[in-house]
Amino acid sequence: MPTLSFYPTQVLSASAFSASELSKVLGNTSTEATHTDSIGTYAGLGGTFRIDMSALPASAIVSGLRAQVLALASATNIRAFYSFEIYNGDSILKTNQSSVPTSLSQWTASVTASELAARGINTAALRGSGLEWANNFLSLGTSYATLYWQKFWVDVDYTLPAGVPNPLFFNELF
Incomplete structure (x- = not known):
């Protein structure tokens, strides 16, 4: 089953971070967006993005996706990975709180095909520009602490209908 990775292409909004800091998370980069301050307990830090998924084949049958985040904090137990959301007028919200360690660490949130379908998010919607x-x-x-946010991306697992060549793999049949 092929998997494609997609990266943010536009910052729509920022929380605690500045929009210019969050622009460092755009694309497949190793540049870090940083936020250094003392903020309230349970205050949120993050951002909302557009992700261009037009490279996903139009005939793809999406079996699920995974949001991936790479980050680290300047101190232990002061910042946490918290949530991932897909918004299209309705939303899919995944929460899984875990402390951000002081070494670069990855956090993952998975969304199934049935969860996408229940919210009307099909291949055309993923390929379009309406999702946040x-x-x-x-x-x-x-x-007082610093959060270093290095990367955010979405892996999409998909198959193609029988006999449909995959243009991303030199038209091989899967």
Whole structure:
């Protein structure tokens, strides 16, 4: 089953981070967006993005997707990975709070094909530009700390109908 990785292409909104800082997360980059401050306990930090998925074949049958985040914090137990959301007038929200460690770490949130279908998110919607993709961190305390957000991307697992060549794999039949 092929998997394609897609990266943010536009910042729509920012929470705690500045929009210019979040622009460092756009694309497949290793540049870090940073937020340094003391903010309230349970305050959110994050951003909402557009992700261009037009490279997904139009005939793709999506079996699921995974939001992936790479980040680290300047202190332990002060910031947490918290949520991922897909918004299209309705939303799919995935929460899984886990502390952001002091070494670069990956956080994943999975969305199934049935969850996408229940919200009317089909291949055409994924390929279009109407979806908003959000990732949020959570402050676990009021201590002064830095959050280093290196990367945000979405992996899409898909298959193609029998006999349909995949243009991304030199028209091989799957």
